[in-house]
Amino acid sequence: MPYDPSAIEARWQAFWNANQTFRTVEDRAKPKFYVLDMFPYPSGSGLHVGHPEGYTATDIVARYKRMRGFCVLHPMGWDAFGLPAENYAIKTGTHPRATTESNVARFKQQLQSLGFSYDWSREINTTDPKYYRWTQWIFLKLYNKGLAYEAMAPINWCDNCKTGLANEEAVGGVCDRCGGPVIKKNIRQWVLKITAYADRLIKDLENLDWPESIKTMQREWIGRSEGARVKFKIPSADAEFNVFTTRPDTLFGATYCVLAPEHPLVDKITIPAKRAEVNAYREEAKRKSDLARTDLAKDKSGVFTGAFAVNPANGKEMPVWIADYVLMNYGSGAIMAVPGHDERDHTFAKKFGLPIVEVVRGGAVPVAETAFSGDGININSGFLDGLATSDAKKKMGAFLSERGLGEPTVSYKLRDWVFSRQRYWGEPIPILHLENGSMKPLSESELPLLLPEVDRYQPTGTGESPLAAIDAWVNTKDSSTGRPAKRETNTMPQWAGSCWYYLRFMDPANDREPWSKDREQYWKNVDLYVGGVEHAVLHLLYARFWHKVLYDLGIVSTVEPFQKLVNQGLILGEDGEKMSKSRGNVVNPDDVLKDYGADAFRIFEMFLGPLEAVKPWNTKGLEGPYRFLQRAWRLFHEEGRRGEEDRFLPVADLPIADRELEKRIHKTIRKIGDDIEKLRLNTAIAALMELQTAIADAPVPRPRAALEPFVQLLSPFAPHICEELWARLGYKQSIAHAPWPVFDPALTVDDVVEYAVQVNGKVRGRIEVAAGAADAEVQQSALAAVDLGGKTPKKIIIIKGKLVSIVI
RNA sequence: GCGGGAGUGGCGGAAUCGGCAGACGCAGGGGACUUAAAAUCCCCCGACCUUAUAAGUCAUGAGGGUUCAAUUCCCUCCUCCCGCACCA
Structure with missing residues (x-):
């Protein structure tokens, strides 16, 4: 009976379970590691x-x-x-x-x-009341700190899932869950004030050991940009609005303004003659999903409201337009348009015949043709003329602040986190709505607020969750006053529990x-x-x-x-495509385990390539790790005759006679440790395979001093077979708590080193030199090893332990 | 369009700080063992040249550069993957 993973794996899994081998007990004497x-x-x-x-x-x-x-x-x-x-x-x-x-x-x-x-x-389990009690407890902490609030605003709504979504779940106008289109819907919702932490969420990324790409994604998602708020007045309508701009230095070049179609001021400022056109445009914009709005990005559209705003820098009148390229949920939902120095404004101005003024010199092409959005020197800008962009920004900031026309400010792409879901299977939000319209959090002692049973799970689609239908649950009493109250019927999003x-x-x-x-x-x-x-x-x-x-x-x-x-x-999948049911290329680990066992499976997955890399599966490739484990097994066993158990081979309790083997062991101990620390598990496995081959060359009885470290080094990768071998080596305790082998640095260096000898960059010979040999000695044997055709070397470069490069 | 990553044998990958490209494995070929097969063990396995050997030449997406020496550094370009994409 050769190596039999199914029997070995079942035995040790049962052993670990029965002995609670992996139960963690805090041991203050040891350093901790949380993985x-x-x-x-x-x-x-x-x-x-x-x-x-x-x-x-x-x-x-x-x-x-x-x-x-x-x-x-x-x-x-x-x-x-x-x-x-x-x-x-x-x-x-x-x-x-x-x-x-x-x-x-x-x-x-x-x-x-x-x-x-x-x-x-x-x-x-996040759905366990013993767990979500504390999720609700943290929610109350957020609420009491003023970081959770109720709001009524258009949010992302997935009509498939019949629920509101956070911005993060609706990237690209598509529902993160079902892939369906996301529309805007005005509903009551709970929101968490994540924006209050925006700066810290960016800054603290610095000290994290995270992939740079993830840090970049977070930074870009938070989208911090420095600029200024500028107040524009519309005298005819006795109205004013704010814009956010990162280029206050170009204010003299602003020739029109654009409000988002949803901007609350639109009704008030639109002149009667334009009303019908404006309303039609707003209707159209409302019907478009975000997806459609960005899809139509190539062609800009917009409508003039008939109103004029005053440029606070030069007092000139500027037409006020609405256009869907301005988004209500960024900045203040309104922009000043500087077509000379912003590509989007330039495209829009060209299409609608709006004036283009150059206020920053530095572009290679006239601004009438192409916007220049780089830094330069201000012109046509009154008190900013001659200033460089960064100075002009500061001076304009000061100018606006002094006159109460605006001030430097920071804007973020990050929105507050829409935290309520109009669905059943989530944590109930522990808030009461009182008769007087106010809200009251439950007290901590009233937690957990249990998720009640419902007759129908169907989402209502009205902005209320199925919980709203349970009168007996919804209608309750404020426990401290005894007065009637209604429970909050929205639930928390899936992200709550994992926070x-x-x-x-x-x-x-x-x-x-x-x-x-x-x-x-x-x-x-x-x-x-x-x-x-x-x-x-x-x-x-x-x-x-x-x-x-x-x-x-x-x-x-x-x-x-x-x-x-x-x-x-x-x-x-094996076809190099993403695994999916529809493609039929999904591999079920159960099938693999049945044929090869968990140890081979684990080794194979790590051996596929670097952990971070995208890599294709190949079931045939499992043969390699499986054969390796069989060979490892045979280091210890002689195969039994038909139907007989394998015989455990005798082990020699003597020092390792073969110095090369001994060195190989010490080098491998060092390498496996290094590789695991750096998560280079594929190369660690290659090294274990090489060590196996080296030990197999040793005659039986093989030295314990070689076999034991091999089992120890292999055990994190293939724990079942190693427990079995460890036990057969005579140990009663699990190898999981055996000490990691220690290498002797002196035994990780070779006694004799081979050097390649290069002549003009080509390898022309090889020499063997004692490890600590002086450069002169290395040079001498290198020169003796190659034929230079009688020429004198111009230069000789010696790289310790590697090669000698001779230039002639 | 912008940002990031990658491109090495038939395939997955290795080369950790500029120093002998292809570790380890899969697939393939040959041999040993066997009545035979499976399993196992041993050998070969980038291309070209060569009757074969020995040797040599070329070769890490393409082209150029720096260097005694480049998969590795610099420039130009191509392809693929990932992320973002009217964010004012």
Whole structure:
């Protein structure tokens, strides 16, 4: 019976379970290491081969750090609120809780079959009232700090999902969940004031060990831009409006203004003769989704309102237009148009015959032809003439401030976070609406506010959730006054639970507080966080925001939640396309495990290529890791005859006789450690394969001093087979807590070094030289090794331990 | 359009600080073992040249440059992937 992964893996998984091998007990004497996966939404289709990629990488790190003497926190849980289970409930009537439970069971079974060393005693589920009690508790903290407010404004609405969405969920005018179009809808909603943290969310990125691309995405999403607010008056209508501009220095070149079609002032300023045209345009703009509005980007449209504003710099009259290229939800929904120095304004001005004035000199082409948006020297600008752009900006800022016409200001692309959903399967928002129209938060002692049972899960589409239909739940009493009150019927978005789950893992069973201060101060923040890039401006931004609020409240001691972030690359199907049901190229890990076992699967996924890279799956490729594990097994076993058990080979308890083998072991110990620290798991596996080959060359009985470190080094990657071998080597304790082998630096250097000898850049010979040889000696044997055709070398370059380059 | 990343054998990839390109694996070819096959073990496996060997020449998307030496640094261009995209 050769290497039999199914029997070995089942045995050790049961052992780990029975012995609670991976239960984390805080040990203050040890340094801590918190390594976390982005916890999954337990979908009905179970795990696909992409999930275990990141999980395997973190598991290898967790096992390695444990062996290096760290107290490791490596937990797993379920981000289980969300639409799929609810949509399934609408179709079938199955309670989302039931769907969630069975999906979680399946996910958990699959994860356990891969041998991950999670501390399952810390498992959490965001839909558990014991968990969401504290999600609601944090919401109350936000509310009481003035960071959660109710608003009535047009927001992104997905008509498929029948719910409002956050800006982050509606990128490109498309619903993040279902891919359907997003329209604007005016509904009552809860909003979190993430914009109050915009500057800190940008600034604190500096000290994070995150991929630069993710930092850039967050910076761009927050979209900070410095500029000025400028007040424009419309004397005929006795009205005024503000614009935001990053180029106050070009105010003298502003020749018209544009309001967003939704701008509240439009009705008031539009002259009667233009009213019909303006209204028609506004209707048209309203009907367009954001998607359509950006799709039509090539051709600018707009309508003149008939009103004129006064340029505060030069007193000139400027026509006021409306156009859908100006967005209501950025800046103040109005712009001053400087066609000479802004491409969009230039296109618009050309189309509608509006004047173009040059106020910044520096463009290569006249501004009548092409806008010049770079920096230069002001002209035609009164008191700004002759100033460079940056000075002109400052001077105009001062001019506006002095006269009360505006001031320097900062604008952000980031919007406040629309936090309510008109759906059932989410955390109820713990707020009461009183008869007098005011609101009152529940007290902490009234939490959790349980999600009630409903008869129908169908979303109403009216801006109320299915909860609104449950009269007995909605109509309640204010517990302190006994007066009638109505409950808030919106629920929280799926992102709520994941905003703080990494904190709950520190102290998951605490029923007095979300986590104890003591535990939080030990674990601090996540040392290594691995997950998909798709959360760049969603979860990762929201969680950072909540963490900073918690920091300000003094209940966490760190400024940032995730110190180091790594994004694993997508695993594509064998056809090189993204895995999807419709393409039929999805690989189910269960099938792979059946044929090759979890250890081979883990090694294969890591061996595919660099963790961060996008790479195609290839089931045939599993043969390599599988054969490697069989060879590893045969280092220890002689194959039994038909039907017989393999015989465990004798082990020599003597020093390693072969100095080369001994050096190979020490070099590999160093390399595997380095590689794991840097998450270069593919090259670590290659090194283990080489070590296996080297040990196989040693005659039986093979030295224990070679076999043991091999098993130890392999164990984070292939834990089951290594537990088995470790036990057969005579150990009673799990290898998971065995110490990591130590290398002797002296044994990582070669005694004899081979040098390549180059003549004019081409390798013409090879020499072997003792390790510490002096340059003169190296040079001498190099010259003796090649034929220079009687010429004298012009120059000789010696690269220690590598090569000698002779120039003739 | 803007920003970021990448391009290396038939394939996945390696080369960590400018120093011998192709580690490790898959696929393929040959051999050993076997009645035979599977499994296993050993050898070969970028292209060209050469009867074959030895040797040599070329080769890391293309072209140029710096250098004794370039997959690695610089310039120009091509292709692919990812992100953003009227943000005033």
